[in-house]
Amino acid sequence: MKYLLMFCGNDEDAMAFAALTADELKERYALVGRWFAENRGRIGSTGQLQGPQTATSVRPAADGGDGAVVTDGPFLEGKEQIGGYAEIEVADLDEALGMAKTWPGRGTVEIRPLVTSR
Amino acid sequence: MAGARHGGDPPACDVTVAATEQALAEVFREEAGRLAASLVRVLGDFTLAEEVVQDCLLVAWERWRADGIPASPSGWLWTAARRRAVDVVRRDARYRAKLALLAAAPPPDPDPDDRLALLFTCCHPALSAQAQVALTLRTVCGLSTRQIACAFLVSEQAIVQRVTRARRKIGAAGIPYRVPDADQLAPRLAAVLSVIYLLFNEGYLTSGGAEPQQRDLTDDAEWLASLLARLMPAEPEVLGLLALIRLHRARARARFDAAQRLVLLADQDRALWDHAAIDAAAGLLARAARLRKPGPYQIQAAIVACHAEAPSSAQTDWPQILLLYDALLVHLPSPVVVLHRAIALGQVAGPAAALASLDELGGTLDSYHLFHATRAQLLRELGRPGQARHADEQALGLTANPAERALLEQRLTSPAGPGPAI
Numbered sequence: 001m002k003y004l005l006m007f008c009g010n011d012e013d014a015m016a017f018a019a020l021t022a023d024e025l026k027e028r029y030a031l032v033g034r035w036f037a038e039n040r041g042r043i044g045s046t047g048q049l050q051g052p053q054t055a056t057s058v059r060p061a062a063d064g065g066d067g068a069v070v071t072d073g074p075f076l077e078g079k080e081q082i083g084g085y086a087e088i089e090v091a092d093l094d095e096a097l098g099m100a101k102t103w104p105g106r107g108t109v110e111i112r113p114l115v116t117s118r
Numbered sequence: 119m120a121g122a123r124h125g126g127d128p129p130a131c132d133v134t135v136a137a138t139e140q141a142l143a144e145v146f147r148e149e150a151g152r153l154a155a156s157l158v159r160v161l162g163d164f165t166l167a168e169e170v171v172q173d174c175l176l177v178a179w180e181r182w183r184a185d186g187i188p189a190s191p192s193g194w195l196w197t198a199a200r201r202r203a204v205d206v207v208r209r210d211a212r213y214r215a216k217l218a219l220l221a222a223a224p225p226p227d228p229d230p231d232d233r234l235a236l237l238f239t240c241c242h243p244a245l246s247a248q249a250q251v252a253l254t255l256r257t258v259c260g261l262s263t264r265q266i267a268c269a270f271l272v273s274e275q276a277i278v279q280r281v282t283r284a285r286r287k288i289g290a291a292g293i294p295y296r297v298p299d300a301d302q303l304a305p306r307l308a309a310v311l312s313v314i315y316l317l318f319n320e321g322y323l324t325s326g327g328a329e330p331q332q333r334d335l336t337d338d339a340e341w342l343a344s345l346l347a348r349l350m351p352a353e354p355e356v357l358g359l360l361a362l363i364r365l366h367r368a369r370a371r372a373r374f375d376a377a378q379r380l381v382l383l384a385d386q387d388r389a390l391w392d393h394a395a396i397d398a399a400a401g402l403l404a405r406a407a408r409l410r411k412p413g414p415y416q417i418q419a420a421i422v423a424c425h426a427e428a429p430s431s432a433q434t435d436w437p438q439i440l441l442l443y444d445a446l447l448v449h450l451p452s453p454v455v456v457l458h459r460a461i462a463l464g465q466v467a468g469p470a471a472a473l474a475s476l477d478e479l480g481g482t483l484d485s486y487h488l489f490h491a492t493r494a495q496l497l498r499e500l501g502r503p504g505q506a507r508h509a510d511e512q513a514l515g516l517t518a519n520p521a522e523r524a525l526l527e528q529r530l531t532s533p534a535g536p537g538p539a540i
Contacts, residue, residue: 001292092294093244094302113291 002044002114003096007084009107014051014081016106031104036086039099044087052081083107087114142182143333145191147341150175150260153195155232157203158295160223161216164239165289168257170206174198175260196225233258234349235296237342241310242293249284250313251320252277258345259338269333270320307350311359311415314342318363323519336370339363357406358416361399365422368395380521384431396426414449417442436465453482457489460496469499487516491526 009017020028036043055074061067074081083105090096093111100109150171157167174195188194200220207216240253255261255269263281267274287293298306321335343360350356372386381387400423406416421442428434443459456479464472473496476489483489494509507530514526 003292092292093242094294094298096292097244098302111291 001092001096002087002089002116003093004112004114005086005088005096005100005103006082006110006112007086007103007105007107008080008082008110010079010081013107014083028104035102035104039088042088042090042095042099044089046084046086048084049082080108138183141187142179145182145187146175146179146260147338149191149195151233151236151258151345152192152231153199154257155236156196156223156225157199158236159232160219161203161207162295163289164293164295165285166203166206168285170199170203172256172262173202176262179262193225231349233345237310237346238297238306239288239293239295241306241313242288243306243309244291244293245284245287246280247313247316249280250309251317252280253284254313254342255317255338256281258342261333261338265333269335307353307355310346311355314339314346315359315362315415317342318366322366336363336367340367352409354406354409354411355413355415357402357409358413358419361403361406362415362419362422364395364399364402365419365426368392368399369426374521378521380525382525383425388430391426396423399423400427412445412449414446417446417449421446434465436462440466453479454486457483457486457492461492464496464499469496472496473500485516487513487522489513490516494529 036046052074055072057071057073057075058068059071059075061069076082088096088099090099093113096111100111103109153174154167154171157170158164161167177198178191178195182188182191200223203220204217207220237254237258240257241250245253252263252266255266256263261269263277264274267277270277297303317335318339321337321339340360340363343356343363346353346356347360369386369391371392372388372390373381375381399419403416403419403423406419421439424435424439424442440459440462443455443462447455447459456475460472460475463475473493476493476496479489490509490513494506494513497503497506497509510526510530514523514530517523517526
């Protein structure tokens with residue numbers, strides 16, 4: 001089955017990340033790099049997102065017309081944000097859970113199955 | 119599935135001929151899980167199998183109630199399930215492959231028992247606790263959504279929604295149908311045990327109440343624990359939970375008096391206890407202890423055994439119970455355990471020491487009625503009736519359970535009334 005792992009965090013996680021020293025940051029990236037290497041066979045496309053302050057949202061016009069409303073900021077409001085993602089292909093949810101539990105980044109990992117045409 | 123009749127109201131519980139109803143319930147409990155397990159195995163599709171099984175059980179319930187239970191219920195159900203499954207998979211794009219599987223599948227084999235995988239799937243942590251309980255009752259024990267709704271005093275619609283959502287998630291999110299790998303077994307087994315224990319507690323709280331026709335969930339909990347003990351005989355915590363449930367049930371007859379009032383442990387007529395069952399449970403606990411892997415269920419069972427084996431309330435081995443609570447705190451460091459330990463401490467070291475240990479909890483149990491009821495009792499023993507009264511009033515404001523309320527009210531009106539409300 002295919003899943004998307006979404007690496008999420010709250011403001012505190014983001015601040016803790018921003019406060020890391022250069023050495024700590026290097027160490028963290030090394031751990032993350034090792035996690036990706038260990039799971040190489042199961043991981044598809046991946047990405048790290050820039051911060052929510054860089055986000056722009058486009059939503060349909062409230063009047064139902066053709067226009068779209070462009071706003072500054074993320075769709076998900078509040079304290080939680082998605083910092084990155086990895087698409088994985090594994091046997092079942094337990095295998096996905098096993099990967100998420102070993103994710104070396106801080107914060108929460110949300111696991112979502114992808115819709116696949118069968 | 120019979121639709122929910124009235125939205126948010128608790129459903130009416132039907133009373134039919136008790137013997138038939140009970141015989142049917144027992145046959146269902148033995149057969150439902152096996153049927154579901156075999157069908158999942160054949161179809162590789164939990165959601166589909168569960169749906170088919172529930173349809174068949176519903177038909178069987180009606181048919182058997184009218185015509186009697188067939189000589190081979192499992193054969194009857196398997197034939198019906200296979201027929202029903204064929205109907206359902208015709209709608210499926212891959213039906214040819216599944217039809218072939220169904221045609222070739224032998225009837226459920228009692229050995230090896232597939233119900234273990236079923237139990238682990240129903241109690242998967244990716245499902246909410248409520249969904250785990252409802253799904254286990256339905257899929258493993260064969261209860262109808264109506265029976266589950268009756269037992270939990272919620273609308274049938276709510277249970278249908280809970281089960282449907284859980285069933286969909288199992289399929290859509292890829293929750294596996296298998297016993298977890300060794301490295302995940304301990305936490306996953308703990309989740310299964312906690313579902314069974316939750317079920318037991320739910321049944322224990324509502325038992326002896328005003329609705330004798332209500333399904334006895336403590337019986338289902340004991341049945342599940344004994345099933346698990348048969349399937350995982352080398353897991354001491356499984357044996358511990360089974361012993362714990364049996365020890366509590368062995369004393370059930372003494373918990374309420376003729377007027378359905380709650381009788382406290384110290385005041386119970388110990389002649390009413392089932393001493394043979396207590397001895398058997400103690401034997402089970404000894405078997406668990408020989409596996410040398412203590413855990414919270416074994417320790418709780420040992421505590422209950424201490425109470426159950428005491429010839430009288432006065433002869434209770436409180437120092438031993440206190441030691442067991444110390445051990446329990448290592449496994450289960452919760453304020454509620456500290457509260458229960460305080461009662462044992464009061465018996466061993468006096469009410470002042472017990473009160474001091476409760477004060478150390480700060481406000482963590484401020485909204486728990488037994489915290490205040492216990493403090494009240496200790497304050498009374500210390501000759502501080504004003505503060506005791508205040509604590510009893512706080513306890514009264516925090517519980518809706520009629521039996522517990524009656525007890526607290528009695529204590530507030532007569533100073534020489536009953537002891538701790540535990």
